[in-house]
Amino acid sequence: MSGSAHHDESAARAARLERNWAAACIAIVAVLIIVTAYAGIHQATMPQVTAETVDPTRLHLSGEFIESNLGSELRPDGTVLVRAIGQQYSFTPQCILVPADTPVRLRMTSPDVVHGFLIDRTTVNTMLVPGYISTIDARFPEPGERHMPCHEFCGNGHEGMWGRVRIIDKAEFQQLATAQRRVDCVE
C-alpha cells in the first residue's frame, strides 16, 4: 500500500514539474511571437504587403521594366526609385547608383529564372521570381561601394553574377539625375 502511495505522490510531483516547464515554454514562445509582431509593426523592415505580378515574357517590350526605364529615378518628393532586372548571369544595370542618406525603393524582377540578391552590410535581401515584382526599401547612410551578389542558384554561371551598388553624395546624385532621366554608374 505504502509503495503505491509513494508512487502516486512521485507521479503527481513529476506531473507538476512538467506542467511548470510547459508553461515556461509557452511563455517563451509567446514572447518570441510578440517580439516578431512588434518589430514588424514598428520597424521599417517589412515584407511587401501583397504579391504584384508582371508578364515575364514581355518585360522588354512594354511596361516599367523596358530597358530605357531601368536605373535610378529621382522622384518629385526627393526619394529615389530604382528599377532593375536580374537575368542569367548579370543585373541591369550591373551597377546601381544611389544617393547617400535618402529613402530608396528598389523594384526588381527577372525575365528568365529565379534569382536573388543581397546588398552586403545592409538588410536589403530579396528574391527575384519571374512573373512577380519584388519591392524593397533601403537607406544608405554613407557614400561607398557595396557588393550585390545573386544569392540563389540560377545556373552554371551563378558564381559570376555579382552586381554593385555605388552610393554617392546626395548633391552629386541630384545633379546627375536632373541631367538624365534614369541614372546608373555608367557616366
Add this chain to the structure above:
Amino acid sequence: MLSSSRLILAHFWLAFIGFAGALLLGEWQMFMRSPLSAWISHPEWYYRSVTAHGTAMAYVLPTLVAMGFGYFITEAALKRPLIGQNWAWAGFILAAVGTVTAVIPVAAGEASVLYTFYPPLIGNAFYYIGIVLVVVGSWIWVALMSVNLRLWKRDNPEAPVPLAMFANVAGSYLWAWTAVGAAMELLFQILPVALGLKSTIDAGLARVLFSWTLHAIVYFWLIPTYISYYTIVPRAIGGRLFSDAMGRLAFILFLVVAMPIGIHHLFADPQVGAGFKFLHAFFTALVALPTLLTVFTICASVEIAARLRGGRGAFGWLKVLPWRNPIMLAVTFSFLLLGFGGAGGLINMNYQFDSTIHNTQWITGHFHLIFGGAIVIMYFAIAYDIWPHLTGRALASYGLMRAQLWTWFIGMVLLSFPWHWVGLLGMPRRMAYYDYSDPSLAPLATSVILSTIGGAILVASGVLFLVVLIRGHRGPAMDPGLYRFAEALHQPVRVPAPLNSFGLWLGLMIGLTVVNYGFPIAQLVANPATNVPPVFVGAQQ
C-alpha cells in the same frame, strides 16, 4: 534475432553508402570554393556535386534510415514479426532503383538543378522520376506502419501503443503528408515540362509547393533522432524515461505544427503577401514547443540515470554519468548542437532578422548544424545500438565509436560555426567560386579555410563510422537477447485515446495545412500570366 533483420540492414547500408559518397562530395565542394583552391575551371562540376550531395543527404539517407528504423521499431516494440515483408522489400527496391535512376543523370551533368529543383531550370526527366520512385517506395513504408499498428491494436485493444511505435507512426504520417507538396510540384509542374508535354511553368507556385515539403521534411529527418532520445537513451545509460505522456505530446505537436510553417522559407519571396508570412512565422514559433518539452524530459531522464548511479548535488550528478558509453556521448553532442542550431532557427523564423541572413552561408551553416549535427549524430547512435540485434554479432569497438563521435562533433563545430559567421558578413550561398582577392571578401578567407578543415575531420569520422559497422559484421557471434526500449518512470497502464491514436491529429494537420496554404496556392494557380518558358540544364551548355 528479428525476422526482418536482412531487410533493415539493407535499408541502413544503402543509406550509409549514399551518406559516405555524399560526404566526400561535400568536402570536395568545401575545398573547391575555399581560398585553398584556384578558380574551378568547370563551375558546372561544382553544381553537379551540390545536386548529388543534397539529393543523397536530404532524400536518400534520412528516408532510408527512417524506413529501416521504422521496421526495426515495429518488430522490437510490438514484439511480433513485421507484417507485409514482401511489400517492404518492394518499397526498398523502388527506393534503390529510384536512387540509381536519379544519380545517373546527375553524374552525367544533365540535372544540375540542386536538390531543391529551382524551376524554371529543368534537368533530365529521369532525375525527377528517380526521386518520385524513392518517395513512392517510402509511401509503401508509411502504409505498412499504419497496417502494422492497426492489426496490433486490434489484437491488443485498450493497451497503450509503445511510445517508440507511436512516434514512428507519427513520423510516417508526417512524411506522407509533407511529401505531397513536392510531389505536386514534380508531377503537375516539373515533369510535364521535362517530358516536353508543357512549355511553361510558374516558378512562384513551384516555390510555394516546395516550401510545403521543405520545412516539415526537417522534422521527418528529426523523428528517428527524437525517438532515440526518448526510447533508447534512457535505457542505454541505465535510467528511466521521465515521462511517457510528454513524449507522446511532443510527437503529436510535431505532427500538427511542423506542416503549416514552410512559407518562412519564402520570407524574401515576392509571390506571397505579408499576412501569410506572418501566419507561418507564428506557427514556426509554436514548433519550438515540442523541442523545448523534449529538452526538459530528456535532461530529467538523464538525471534519473545519474541519481540511480549515486549522483548527488544540484550539478554533481553530471560527474557520475557513463561518459564512456557511446550513447551518452552521442546524446550530449546532439543536444549541444541542437541548442546552437535551435537558437539559430529562432533567429531565422523572424522576418526582420532573416533579412540579414537569408540565402547567405548562415543558412547552410544552420541546416548542417541541425541535420548533419544534432540529427545525424543520433543516426550513428541508433546504428550502434541496434547493430548487434541485426547481425547477431557483438559490436565491441567502443574506443572507435567514441573517437568517431568526438571527431564528428568537433568537425561539425569547426565546419558550421565559421559558416554562420561568414553568412553574417554577407557571403552568398551556392557559389562555385569566390574572389578572395577582393578587399571585401578577403576577411572571409580564414573562416572558410577553418570550415574546410572541419569538413576533412567529418570525412575521417565518416570513415571511422563505416569501419565500426563493418567490424560489427565480423565480430564474435552472440545472442543479443530481446531488444528493450527505455521504460518510463511511471509506465503507462492506460492512455487517454487522443494520446494513443492519430485521427484527431491527422485532421488538425490537414486542416491547418489547408488554412495556411490553401489561399496562397489557389491565388497563384488562378494567375497563369506569370508562367515562364523553361531553361534546360545540360552538360553541353
